[in-house]
Amino acid sequence: MSVFILFVHYAARFRARELVPGILLVLFFLAFFSLFRPIASPDRVVWISERSENLKLALLENGKRVRLRDDVKIGDIVDGSGHLLTEGNRLYRFLPNLRHSLYRKVEENVDYPISTVVGAVTLGVRYELPYAVKGYFLLSGLYPFLAISGLHVGIVIGALAGLLKLLKVKRPLTKATLSILPLMPLTGLPPSAVRAYLFMLFISLGIENYRKVSPLYLLSVVFLVAVITSGISLSAVLSFSAVAGILLLSSSGGSRITKLLKVSIAPFLFTLPVVLYTFGTVNFLSPINSIIAGFLFSPFLILSFLSEVTLFKLDFLVRALEFAGFYFLKVSQFLFNLTKSFVFYFKVPFWLSGVCMVLMLTLILAGRRNLLLVPPVLLLAYALFTSSTIEGKKIEIEGWRLNSFRFISTEGRVLRNCQIYSSYVLPVTRKFLPENELIDKRAIIHPSKQSER
Numbered sequence: 001m002s003v004f005i006l007f008v009h010y011a012a013r014f015r016a017r018e019l020v021p022g023i024l025l026v027l028f029f030l031a032f033f034s035l036f037r038p039i040a041s042p043d044r045v046v047w048i049s050e051r052s053e054n055l056k057l058a059l060l061e062n063g064k065r066v067r068l069r070d071d072v073k074i075g076d077i078v079d080g081s082g083h084l085l086t087e088g089n090r091l092y093r094f095l096p097n098l099r100h101s102l103y104r105k106v107e108e109n110v111d112y113p114i115s116t117v118v119g120a121v122t123l124g125v126r127y128e129l130p131y132a133v134k135g136y137f138l139l140s141g142l143y144p145f146l147a148i149s150g151l152h153v154g155i156v157i158g159a160l161a162g163l164l165k166l167l168k169v170k171r172p173l174t175k176a177t178l179s180i181l182p183l184m185p186l187t188g189l190p191p192s193a194v195r196a197y198l199f200m201l202f203i204s205l206g207i208e209n210y211r212k213v214s215p216l217y218l219l220s221v222v223f224l225v226a227v228i229t230s231g232i233s234l235s236a237v238l239s240f241s242a243v244a245g246i247l248l249l250s251s252s253g254g255s256r257i258t259k260l261l262k263v264s265i266a267p268f269l270f271t272l273p274v275v276l277y278t279f280g281t282v283n284f285l286s287p288i289n290s291i292i293a294g295f296l297f298s299p300f301l302i303l304s305f306l307s308e309v310t311l312f313k314l315d316f317l318v319r320a321l322e323f324a325g326f327y328f329l330k331v332s333q334f335l336f337n338l339t340k341s342f343v344f345y346f347k348v349p350f351w352l353s354g355v356c357m358v359l360m361l362t363l364i365l366a367g368r369r370n371l372l373l374v375p376p377v378l379l380l381a382y383a384l385f386t387s388s389t390i391e392g393k394k395i396e397i398e399g400w401r402l403n404s405f406r407f408i409s410t411e412g413r414v415l416r417n418c419q420i421y422s423s424y425v426l427p428v429t430r431k432f433l434p435e436n437e438l439i440d441k442r443a444i445i446h447p448s449k450q451s452e453r
Helices: 002-011 016-034 090-109 114-123 131-139 150-166 172-179 181-187 191-209 215-230 234-250 256-270 272-278 286-309 315-342 350-365 374-385 405-409 427-432 447-452
Strands: 045-052 055-060 065-067 084-086 281-283 343-345 394-397 419-422 437-440
Touching: 045 090, 090 114, 090 181, 090 286, 114 181, 114 286, 114 315, 131 281, 131 315, 131 405, 131 427, 150 172, 150 191, 150 286, 172 181, 172 191, 181 191, 191 215, 191 234, 215 234, 234 256, 234 272, 256 272, 256 286, 256 374, 272 281, 272 350, 272 374, 281 286, 286 315, 315 343, 350 374
Parallel strands: 394 419, 419 437
Antiparallel strands: 045 055, 055 065, 281 343
């Protein structure tokens, strides 16, 4: 609804002949990208993890993992025991399996776990990310770096456009955007990447071919058409909120330093109502963490892209990539350790988050951009004052749950000074829950066994 209202608001400022081409262009590209997506099937293989020559695990569309018994490709349909039922359409299977082979090439040429991060930020493959890497990035507020979005698309297009500009190529931004179009299907075409590409295409066409450009209107066009054609999703809401916040605050008044500060906190505060209601986990220092990590992420992403384009044939590029990746991961771990005391888990009701979003939209339409940050700041203050913790308890939790990505980022954040007994405890989980004593029941010596000794 917010996207629709913004679309109508900005559409009123343009003539119909200026609006129709953009909408038709979005529909064309959405139809183009849809050609690479097969019809959904819960038993279709979407990824294959190769643990050894004789052990291959398939991830299915329904989220289940099965051990493969036959020679299976991504796009095939298997049964619950891992036997091949139906081969997928060869046309639909080609690009996913090409993406899989490229990821294997990344694994062969780049050290682990840097290779998993390279695969995540360029090919959209997050299935192979280690639990520890996910945890460090999530709890430090850096997880958006691991999911292909406007940031990733913008950095690659910006770097390529800069190179074309040095070569004195006309309309470098437009040509850079169009030149990476053939590579987009290799990202797995997550909705966030498709929306980001369309937005960047519109921005480049507008800046270099037209005088009258409204980035917020273009953003509304892309998201409205995308939502109508593929449905609303949490990813779409978060992407729209973050990008809209950056565009609104970057165009507000103030010095360069003031604008830089506003833009750095815009994604955090503009997505806050949705994040608090949906996830509840917030790192208060994530805007600062993002700025610091961003300086390392840009060269890391560009080197990842260049290494893949050259098929890892240039050794100096691969070594530079591993160097940048090593320090990018080290910094994410350092930032987690530095800011782990500022990670909180809140429960905010849906109606309150909704009121906050409506107030922000009202301020946008009223032209009061200087007050835009007030509603999310007040919501954050409410969450702080109404938060609660569980202290000094003895708790027993199954190992699979305690060592899960979900637990360490949600329910685990409210536990303080608790003794948590579990069937097994991973070493990194102790780092994620440092304020509690985690006890591995396998290490407990019972009195009867101790007397026997």
